[in-house]
Amino acid sequence: MDSHRNELISLIQNEKITPELLDEAVSRAKLLPNSQRWFAFLNQLSLWVGCISLGLSMMFFIAYNWMEFGKFAKFALVEVSLVLSVAGYLLVKKDTMLRLGLITLASILVGVLLALFGQTYQTGADPWQLFLVWACLITPWAITARLPVLWLMIIGLLNVSFALYCDVNTNPLSIMFNTSIDILWGLFSLNLISLVAWHVARQKITWLERDWPIRIITLITACFVTLLAIVAAVEDNVLSNAALPVWLLCLGGGYWIYRRKTIDLFMLAVGCLSSILVIVTLCGNLLFRNDGEFGAFLLLAMLVIGLGASAAWWLNAVQKEVEHEQ
Numbered sequence: 001m002d003s004h005r006n007e008l009i010s011l012i013q014n015e016k017i018t019p020e021l022l023d024e025a026v027s028r029a030k031l032l033p034n035s036q037r038w039f040a041f042l043n044q045l046s047l048w049v050g051c052i053s054l055g056l057s058m059m060f061f062i063a064y065n066w067m068e069f070g071k072f073a074k075f076a077l078v079e080v081s082l083v084l085s086v087a088g089y090l091l092v093k094k095d096t097m098l099r100l101g102l103i104t105l106a107s108i109l110v111g112v113l114l115a116l117f118g119q120t121y122q123t124g125a126d127p128w129q130l131f132l133v134w135a136c137l138i139t140p141w142a143i144t145a146r147l148p149v150l151w152l153m154i155i156g157l158l159n160v161s162f163a164l165y166c167d168v169n170t171n172p173l174s175i176m177f178n179t180s181i182d183i184l185w186g187l188f189s190l191n192l193i194s195l196v197a198w199h200v201a202r203q204k205i206t207w208l209e210r211d212w213p214i215r216i217i218t219l220i221t222a223c224f225v226t227l228l229a230i231v232a233a234v235e236d237n238v239l240s241n242a243a244l245p246v247w248l249l250c251l252g253g254g255y256w257i258y259r260r261k262t263i264d265l266f267m268l269a270v271g272c273l274s275s276i277l278v279i280v281t282l283c284g285n286l287l288f289r290n291d292g293e294f295g296a297f298l299l300l301a302m303l304v305i306g307l308g309a310s311a312a313w314w315l316n317a318v319q320k321e322v323e324h325e326q
Contacts (some may be wrong), residue, residue, distance in 0.1 A: 044097055051101040055108030062116060071120050078116055082109040089145075103145045107138040107153060128164035131157045148213040155194050155217065162186050184231065188224035192250075195221050215266055218254075225250050226274040233281045247278060263322055265315060272311035280304055 058081060062074055069077075085106035092099040111134045118130055135157035142150035166183040195217045202208040228243035235241075251271055258267035283303055287296035 047097055047101045048104075051105040052108065055105050055112065058109060059112045059115065062112070074116055074120070075113075078109060078113050082106055082113060085109060100145060100147050100149075103141055103147065104149055104153075107141060107150055110134060110137050111157075126164070126168050128161045128168065131161035131164065135161065146207045148208065148210060151198075152213055152216060155191070158190060159187055159220075162190060184224055184228050188221065188228060191217060191221040191224060211264070211266075215264075218267055219270055222250075222254075222270050222274050226277055229278045230281045233278065233285055236285070244278075247274075251275065259318070263318060265319060265322075268318065269311075269315060272315065276304065276307045276311065279307060 058078060062069070062077070085102050089099055089102040089106065092102065111130075114130050114134055114137075135154045138150060139154060142154060163183060166186065195214070198208065198214050198217060202214070225243075225247050229247035232241040232243035251274065254267060254271050258264040258271075280300060280303060284296065284300050287299055
């Protein structure tokens, strides 16, 4: 559909399609979704929202009615729901959306069961252990189901587990990094490893070739490395901190992958946004130190407008280059 849309845009820009024939051209190219496509989209959306809501509602239902049920009733409710979800996954026809929704529901119920067990018997385990065990238990299902959503869920659980671990252990990476940004370095490293592993795996595994999961991981990784660079700039620790060189290295690597090897406008837009944030932070730190507030805010506003306009112009030029090649 994207290629048809780009081709149609190119024909319109070259004035090969008159305004009178535009509606007919769009209709013949099947760019606008018909009733059947809308029904399929709403059906899938309702399925996924229903499965996720059902899993989360189980947790809130038990928490709200904690004093109304005995512990055996609570365990029976969660365990029966978990067994039914797994049984439905095994019985439903393969390669259907319902099957994938059921295994996602089962993965959520595993976390509910672990939380219920820990709260009922007060095992004394730290919260980070719950999320780590949760991620480990659903990993075989993620491998079997071949579902990117479950792998993103595992990565998210590992992020939460590491963040909670850092909350318990105030400085787990004191040998390598500064105390105040340990958690940022750890989360950045974890997501960077996940991003590299996904890139390598998608070269051989077909069901990992979708763009949206890797874009989500890239966005999260970019957020953490941008925060590291911003923290270094705000704390006047640019020269003695590795954050800014690491940020520049990631920016250069992203440009080489998503501009030279292949073109991905979403990834390039993320890089532009990260660059604007870091540059504005660095300049703002200098301006507020040497200038008055009014002049600093005025210069920063002009800088943001200029950088934003430059990024938009460059992304538009890249888009035109892609359309010309097609």
